[in-house]
Amino acid sequence: MSIQDTYRTDLADFLGINTDQISLYWKGRVGLYAVLKAMGIGPGDEVILPAFTCVVVPNAILYTGATPVYVDIDPNSLCCETKSIEKAITPHTKAILIQNMLGLSYEVHDIVSLAKARGIYTIEDCTHGFGGKYQGQFNGLMSDAAFFSSQWNKPFSTGIGGMLVINNQALHEPLQKINATLEAPSFKDRLVLSTLIWARTYLLKGFTYWTLLRWYRWLSKKGWVIGSSSADELTGTSMPNGYFKGMSLVQCRKGIKSLKSLKKTMLLRKNNALKLHEWLLKHHKTCVPQPLIEDHAFLKYPLLVNDRAAFIEKSEKARLPLGDWFISPLHPVKSSLVPWGLNIDQHPHARYISQHIVNLPLEGDLSRLINFLELYQNEIL
Ligand SMILES: Cc1ncc(COP(=O)(O)O)c(C=O)c1O
Missing domain, CATH: 3.90.1150.10 (Aspartate Aminotransferase, domain 1)
Structure with missing residues (x-):
């Protein structure tokens, strides 16, 4: 079995799902973009999302040509309530993003039922919530699809990285077509990421933390290391070059190890x-x-x-x-x-x-x- 398949199988076993439900990407946001495309979402369509998220989420929607429609959060759960989402639905709504904030989910089943009744897709943003459960069910298994992040500070890490889980079988075929167009990470991408993973593992100890953090922030600002987002993603809404990338072996190996603990x-x-x-x-x-x-x-x-x-x-x-x-x-x-x-x-x-x-x-x-x-x-x- 290839390293990628071993990693996909480990992830699937953890969640109790089939390996073919899982796709791997360079970052979580790429998985979101892929599933929006698989859903056929594009210009003229609307996607509902929280007005409290990471900018890369509306970016993925905008890259498809669709329009993000924001909904305020409930200040207690930090998630969107069903009643607020319902008010934002229009005849153009094609998907609703249900976000796990810092691992917390809220009213997920109600939102999924509302969406199903209106023929709207649901996508869980589980970038903070891999391994967590909502009312006894793993995060990410309640809607049509879910994307996860395994970036540095997420539930477990592959350096940077992401995955997508498809629960709606009808999305499988269109997703395979889209995944076939993924770019492979370049030699430079893999080298820089391996070095960062090595540095985090062996150099980032309590006493070096603050010095290294200062260096990392400085180097990311200069664009000399792989930060969470590129400057293009923070200043504009056009897809940066090299965005639609798959997961490298370096990430899969790290994922297999991290998942164990x-x-x-x-x-x-x-x-x-x-x-x-x-x-x-x-x-x-x-x-x-x-x-x-x-x-x-x-x-x-x-x-x-x-x-x-x-x-x-x-x-x-x-x-x-x-x-x-x-x-x-x-x-x-x-x-x-x-x-x-x-x-x-x-x-x-x-x-x-x-x-x-x-x-x-x-x-x-x-x-x-x-x-x-x-x-x-x-x-x-
Ligand atoms: C709420 C939320 N959604 C999506 C993402 C994107 O995840 P990734 O960095 O793996 O693309 C993040 C990143 O931290 C996030 O906080």
Whole structure:
């Protein structure tokens, strides 16, 4: 069996599905683009998505020629509610994206039923949620298709990388045709990624973390290493060269290895998340709603703070790596969102959350983090 097939089989076994339901890509966003094309989505069509996401999601929609239609999030679950999605449906709606935010899902079955009744496709954005479950069912198995990310900080890592799961058999054939046009990663792509994976594995230790992070940020800004997104993806809406790429052997090998420790890592994340949750409850701070706790895969724990820039600065001084994901409704774009057709004035929850959110790491010992939260608890909302 080829390395790719071994990896696909391992992923399928984990989820309890068939290997032929899985396709592998250079990044998760490429899987989204592929499935939109397989659904025949193009100019004149509308795709519903949250107004609180990563900019590469509307990009994939725009690359097909379709129009992204944004829906505000529910500020408690950070996901879209069925009733808000229903209001956004028009005769042009072809698909609804159901996003797992930081591992959290919400009303997935209701949204799928609504879409089915209207003849609309559903796609789960499980980039944060591989391995997590919603009401006892694995994330990604409830809708027509789902895409996942295995980029650095995701549930498990292949450096960068992504996959697509197809649950609707009718999409299989058109997807195979589209996958046949994937480019292979170049020698340079593979070399740079292997070097980064090696550096993360062997050099990124506690005491080198901050120095290497500074270097990595500087090198990515210059475009000298593979960052999560290219400059083109953050400034415009045309598909960059070399976007539609498959997964390399380097990524598959890393994936096979990382997947082996996923269950253990997920357990650690969940236990740590529950400790943070208790701390937030005890201090009367905003936390994940209790009924959703059981279903939360907990990639990170969302925390709302008054002044995010100041809070992150303090955490960096204390050498605590807090995440600043979703600092913008279309992360990480800080400039105008007009090119992506998002008028944030119409989505007040997405705007508010993107102004105040930080995310807490869930791996390792949390005692220093909890001491830090104790110290700055007045700044937590
Ligand atoms: C919500 C969301 N969707 C999609 C993606 C894209 O995943 P990838 O970087 O693997 O393309 C990301 C990336 O982090 C994300 O946060």
